[in-house]
Amino acid sequence: MALAIKVNGTIQSVDVDNDAPLLWVLRDALGLAGTKFGCGVAQCGACTVFVDGKPMRSCTLPISALGTREVTTIEGVSGREAEAVQQAWIARDVPQCGYCQSGQVMSAVALLKQVKKPSDRDIDLAMNGNVCRCATYVRIRAAIHDAARALEG
Amino acid sequence: MMRAQALLAAGAAAVTVLVAGAAAQTTRQQTTAKDLRPVSSFQSVADQQARSIALFEEAGKVLHHPRCVNCHPATERPLQSDAMRPHQPLVVRGADGHGVPGMTCNTCHHTANFDAARVPGHPQWHLAPASMAWEGRTLGEICAQIKDPNRNGGKDMAALLHHMAEDSLVGWGWSPGPGREPAPGTQASFGALLRAWADAGAHCPPS
Numbered sequence: 427m428a429l430a431i432k433v434n435g436t437i438q439s440v441d442v443d444n445d446a447p448l449l450w451v452l453r454d455a456l457g458l459a460g461t462k463f464g465c466g467v468a469q470c471g472a473c474t475v476f477v478d479g480k481p482m483r484s485c486t487l488p489i490s491a492l493g494t495r496e497v498t499t500i501e502g503v504s505g506r507e508a509e510a511v512q513q514a515w516i517a518r519d520v521p522q523c524g525y526c527q528s529g530q531v532m533s534a535v536a537l538l539k540q541v542k543k544p545s546d547r548d549i550d551l552a553m554n555g556n557v558c559r560c561a562t563y564v565r566i567r568a569a570i571h572d573a574a575r576a577l578e579g
Numbered sequence: 580m581m582r583a584q585a586l587l588a589a590g591a592a593a594v595t596v597l598v599a600g601a602a603a604q605t606t607r608q609q610t611t612a613k614d615l616r617p618v619s620s621f622q623s624v625a626d627q628q629a630r631s632i633a634l635f636e637e638a639g640k641v642l643h644h645p646r647c648v649n650c651h652p653a654t655e656r657p658l659q660s661d662a663m664r665p666h667q668p669l670v671v672r673g674a675d676g677h678g679v680p681g682m683t684c685n686t687c688h689h690t691a692n693f694d695a696a697r698v699p700g701h702p703q704w705h706l707a708p709a710s711m712a713w714e715g716r717t718l719g720e721i722c723a724q725i726k727d728p729n730r731n732g733g734k735d736m737a738a739l740l741h742h743m744a745e746d747s748l749v750g751w752g753w754s755p756g757p758g759r760e761p762a763p764g765t766q767a768s769f770g771a772l773l774r775a776w777a778d779a780g781a782h783c784p785p786s
Contacts, residue, residue: 445695447693447695466696467696467697467698468687468696468698469667469668474686480683480685480686481681481682481686482685482686482687482689483686483687485696486687486689486693486695486696486698487689487693488689488693491689491690491691533681533682534681536680536681537680537681540680540681541680541681548679548680548681551669551670551671551679551681551682552679552680552681552682553681553682554668554669554682555668555670555682555686555687557668
């Protein structure tokens with residue numbers, strides 16, 4: 427099926443199966459490999475992207491269900507929250523192996539867009555669908571607090 | 580000799596597990612019939628109150644089914660699967676039943692079932708409000724709940740019956756995708772039972 431989808435602000439033409447998960451369209455058809463395959467069943471969060479600005483697991487979203495909604499990936503995420511998260515991630519040296527981190531960053535940005543000063547509980551509830559095999563959770567939580575403080579200033 | 584005893588013990592344990600499993604399966608088959616009795620089969624119950632209660636108890640096979648209870652949990656966390664395990668990952672109801680900022684239901688549950696990953700979906704996927712928790716409740720308690728506008732979202736009987744018989748998220752319970760047992764009967768037969776229950780006075784089971 428040939429279709430046009432809007433990814434990171436640009437209309438892209440792809441020719442893929444109807445039921446191809448968005449994740450594989452991004453990675454294989456468009457070469458946007460920053461979004462990772464982790465589990466394939468929406469259990470780990472590595473494949474998180476924004477769809478119309480809201481975080482979604484792309485591994486379980488068939489391309490036929492995307493419609494005209496706009497996709498933002500780790501390559502295209504931008505804005506104050508994204509910049510604050512990026513800086514906090516660098517300052518805290520958050521990633522270890524790094525595999526899950528694009529999903530972690532997308533979820534963290536999504537949280538900060540909606541909750542300006544998240545509590546530990548807010549962070550835990552927003553982030554616990556993002557699994558990290560290196561267990562960087564403590565640094566992730568601290569970095570989100572850092573980013574929130576930076577956004578206040 | 581010791582090796583033989585260990586093998587025997589292991590074998591006995593395996594048999595125990597198999598027997599227990601079979602017993603559990605038998606119990607499950609008895610309590611989760613796949614069909615609902617038709618309304619007509621209750622006509623022989625002459626007493627109107629008794630008939631109303633019997634109709635509700637038949638509809639209760641649906642109300643107590645995992646497809647319904649999983650999203651009417653007693654806590655802020657939904658259940659999942661036919662075994663009604665706590666939802667993984669940990670997610671919560673949130674202010675509007677759709678989760679919390681950064682982790683809403685539709686972060687993972689999209690507009691339709693995605694059978695390749697066995698992830699269920701529906702455009703309105705969300706939890707029932709805490710006032711409509713059914714987990715661990717008797718049919719008598721659920722009956723009182725669903726009739727109470729203070730707990731059922733302000734629904735009168737007509738709205739309640741419409742919700743049960745027509746709402747498409749309720750209807751998902753009969754089209755849950757592979758790996759999940761559908762609710763008994765059909766949404767139409769479930770709705771017909773509740774309509775007949777209401778027509779007979781909407782009486783509740785005593786417990």
